[in-house]
Amino acid sequence: MSTATRIPARRPGADLRPAALERRRRERIGGALAAAALIVVVLVSLSPFLWALLTAIKPFQDAFTNPPTWVFEPRLDAFVDLWRGTRFAAVLVNTFVVAVLTVVVALAVGAPAAYAFARYAGVVGPILLVLAVVLRTIPRFAVVLPFYEMSQALGIYDTNIALVAALVAVNMPFTLLLLVGFFRDVPTELDEAAMIDGCSRFGAFRRVIVPLMGPGLVTAGVFTLLVAFQEYLVALTLTQNRAVTIPVFIAAQKGADDVSTYQTLAAASIALVVPIVLIAVFARKYLAAGLGGGAVKG
Numbered sequence: 001m002s003t004a005t006r007i008p009a010r011r012p013g014a015d016l017r018p019a020a021l022e023r024r025r026r027e028r029i030g031g032a033l034a035a036a037a038l039i040v041v042v043l044v045s046l047s048p049f050l051w052a053l054l055t056a057i058k059p060f061q062d063a064f065t066n067p068p069t070w071v072f073e074p075r076l077d078a079f080v081d082l083w084r085g086t087r088f089a090a091v092l093v094n095t096f097v098v099a100v101l102t103v104v105v106a107l108a109v110g111a112p113a114a115y116a117f118a119r120y121a122g123v124v125g126p127i128l129l130v131l132a133v134v135l136r137t138i139p140r141f142a143v144v145l146p147f148y149e150m151s152q153a154l155g156i157y158d159t160n161i162a163l164v165a166a167l168v169a170v171n172m173p174f175t176l177l178l179l180v181g182f183f184r185d186v187p188t189e190l191d192e193a194a195m196i197d198g199c200s201r202f203g204a205f206r207r208v209i210v211p212l213m214g215p216g217l218v219t220a221g222v223f224t225l226l227v228a229f230q231e232y233l234v235a236l237t238l239t240q241n242r243a244v245t246i247p248v249f250i251a252a253q254k255g256a257d258d259v260s261t262y263q264t265l266a267a268a269s270i271a272l273v274v275p276i277v278l279i280a281v282f283a284r285k286y287l288a289a290g291l292g293g294g295a296v297k298g
Helices: 018-057 077-085 088-119 124-137 141-154 160-185 188-196 201-212 214-230 233-238 246-252 259-282 284-291
Strands: none
Touching: 018 077, 018 259, 077 088, 077 259, 088 124, 088 160, 088 201, 088 214, 088 246, 088 259, 124 160, 141 160, 141 233, 160 214, 160 233, 188 201, 201 214, 214 246, 214 259, 233 246, 246 259, 259 284
């Protein structure tokens, strides 16, 4: 009677070579170290925001103790005082109006210009783009004073018109550079096909190219909105009372020598950050799609 030789079953992973096991172990260690480093960077970046939030929601007697008080009953008195005791609500609305108008004008001007740069490169196009980059690198201090003098001469100082025009001009080089890359990703055959079907060049741009540029336009719009929402120097120079935005409003509040206003200032800072965070969160998929290289790959 013959006896069959039984082959012992191998455990999962037993057939892996030692080199492969060592490589996998190193990858896990590297991933853990990268995650730990990322957590540290995020905590350091969020620490000012978290400290301002704690200052805003602490009772007044616990807000400025040394060492800090970590166990307390959260209160919203600072936010109530900010909303009822100041003109913060009107300034917040005006800040949103300025930011939205800046986005609309920047895209209305920047999209056709970027399309022209992408389709009619020639010799002048690259030179103008390089010039735009050079203008973008000029410090804000060098351009805000001419904006101030022009707004005074035109009688539009301390108005949203002057502020929007300045913000569009300051951010237009970045908008152009961003949109040109997206337009170059759209095949030129689409323009030619649309014009063969009877569209003009502008008709092809409006009916065919712009619908394909959704992620790119959203990306440029979101970046422009974030910059306009938190711009300080331009708003400080071109506004005084009527067109003030939140950053200028916060900086104008006395607080360096009055501890009683610290919590209100902390609440205002949180109110400035929260809309920016919400915009970034809700637009993250469009930002990821847009920054990935455009709406259409040629």
